[in-house]
Structure formats: structure tokens, C-alpha cells
Amino acid sequence: MTDDKRTLRARMRSLRDEFAMTIGGVIEAPPALLARFAPGMIVSSYMPIGSEADPSAIAFAAAERGATIVLPHVTSRESQVRFHVWNPGEPLIEGPLGLQQPSTDGVEAEPDIILTPLLAFDAALNRLGQGAGHYDRVFERLPEAWRIGIAWSVQRVETLITDSWDVPLHGVVTEAAAYGEAAA
Numbered sequence: 001m002t003d004d005k006r007t008l009r010a011r012m013r014s015l016r017d018e019f020a021m022t023i024g025g026v027i028e029a030p031p032a033l034l035a036r037f038a039p040g041m042i043v044s045s046y047m048p049i050g051s052e053a054d055p056s057a058i059a060f061a062a063a064e065r066g067a068t069i070v071l072p073h074v075t076s077r078e079s080q081v082r083f084h085v086w087n088p089g090e091p092l093i094e095g096p097l098g099l100q101q102p103s104t105d106g107v108e109a110e111p112d113i114i115l116t117p118l119l120a121f122d123a124a125l126n127r128l129g130q131g132a133g134h135y136d137r138v139f140e141r142l143p144e145a146w147r148i149g150i151a152w153s154v155q156r157v158e159t160l161i162t163d164s165w166d167v168p169l170h171g172v173v174t175e176a177a178a179y180g181e182a183a184a
């Protein structure tokens with residue numbers, strides 16, 4: 001089970017690298033997502049590492065509509081994700097695992113909408129992540145939050161292997177399409 005996930009992660013990382021280097025594009029907020037952003041809402045974004053799809057155009061659209069942006073912060077593979085308020089333009093700090101993270105001086109706040117990085121997603125909107133279970137644990141802790149995957153179109157597979165703790169996404173947005181509630 002774990003081995004299959006590991007093999008798929010390696011394959012999806014190289015697919016994603018190749019796509020981002022040759023085609024790429026901008027991931028824009030589809031109308032169904034824009035309609036959700038409202039003043040006072042807390043939206044979690046992330047700073048892409050490697051060839052991850054960049055959610056910043058969506059985060060800026062949310063900020064323009066009055067939402068507060070938070071970014072994930074971890075101290076290790078084992079630690080829980082904490083979300084800290086980040087204002088566009090504020091400096092980021094180098095963290096573990098190649099991450100660019102917000103300062104922990106920023107107020108901690110739990111997101112209403114979680115823009116989620118991923119390695120692969122499937123037709124049922126299951127998600128394969130980096131394998132540390134960071135977002136899986138966030139989804140368990142914040143079951144009311146709206147979970148939106150951000151990805152390149154090449155990251156879509158027909159069926160992912162799932163484990164008992166995997167929580168499916170509500171929607172996914174790519175450079176080419178929107179799925180699930182992000183498309184409704």
C-alpha cells in the first residue's frame with residue numbers, strides 16, 4: 001500500500017516537473033470559487049516548492065474580496081500544521097523540507113477555505129500528498145473547512161489508492177479546468 005503510494009509520488013513529481021517547465025500556466029479562480037470569497041473569511045494559501053502549481057492568483061483574488069490570507073507553518077515532518085496570517089509582500093522564512101514559511105509572529109487563525117497542494121488527485125477528488133500526512137491531519141481537525149486542491153492538469157489520475165485517514169477534496173482547480181464544487 002505505502003509502496004504503491006511512494007511509486008506514484010515519484011512518477012507524479014516527474015510529470016509535474018516536466019509540465020511546469022514546458023507548458024505551465026496560471027491557475028485562476030473559477031467563478032464558483034470567487035463567489036465564496038467574502039470579507040472576514042480566512043483563506044489558506046501556500047508558497048509553491050519545486051514545480052507545484054501556484055495558488056497565488058487565487059489568494060490575491062480572495063484578498064481583493066476582503067479575505068484574510070494565512071499560510072501553513074510546520075517545524076518537521078511529524079509536527080502539526082499551524083496557520084499564520086500573512087499579508088502579501090511580507091517576507092517569508094526558510095523552513096524545513098525546502099519550505100518558505102510565514103513568520104510565526106503573524107496571528108494564528110484556522111482557515112475557512114484551504115487551498116491545498118497535492119501530487120495527484122482522482123475522479124472522486126481523493127488526494128495524494130507528500131506523504132507526511134500534514135494536510136490529512138488538518139482536514140481531520142477542521143472538518144468544516146472547504147478543501148480545494150490546486151494542481152496542474154497532468155496531476156489527475158483515474159483512481160488513487162486511499163487509506164482510512166484520507167479525506168476527499170470538495171473541489172480541484174487546474175490551469176485548464178475546475179472539478180467538483182469548484183466547478184458548480
Ligand SMILES: Nc1nc2c(c(=O)[nH]1)N(C=O)[C@@H](CNc1ccc(C(=O)N[C@@H](CCC(=O)O)C(=O)O)cc1)CN2
Pocket residue numbers: 013046047048049050051052072073074077081097098099117118129130131132133134135
Ligand atoms: N508548498 C507546500 N507547502 C506545504 C506543503 C506542501 O505540500 N507544499 N505541505 C504539505 O503537507 C506542508 C509541509 N509538508 C511537507 C511534507 C513533506 C515534504 C517533502 O517530502 N518534500 C520533498 C520534496 C518535495 C518536492 O520538491 O516536490 C522532500 O523533502 O524530499 C514537503 C512538505 C505544509 N506546507
Ligand SMILES: Nc1ncnc2c1ncn2[C@@H]1O[C@H](COP(=O)(O)OP(=O)(O)OP(=O)(O)O)[C@@H](O)[C@H]1O
Pocket residue numbers: 005127128129130131132133134135136137140163165166
Ligand atoms: N488524521 C491523522 N491523524 C494522525 N496521523 C495521520 C492522519 N492522517 C494521516 N496520518 C499519518 O500520516 C502519514 C502519511 O499519510 P499519507 O501517505 O496519506 O500522506 P499524504 O496525504 O500523501 O500527505 P500530506 O497530507 O502531508 O500532503 C500516515 O503514516 C498516517 O499515519
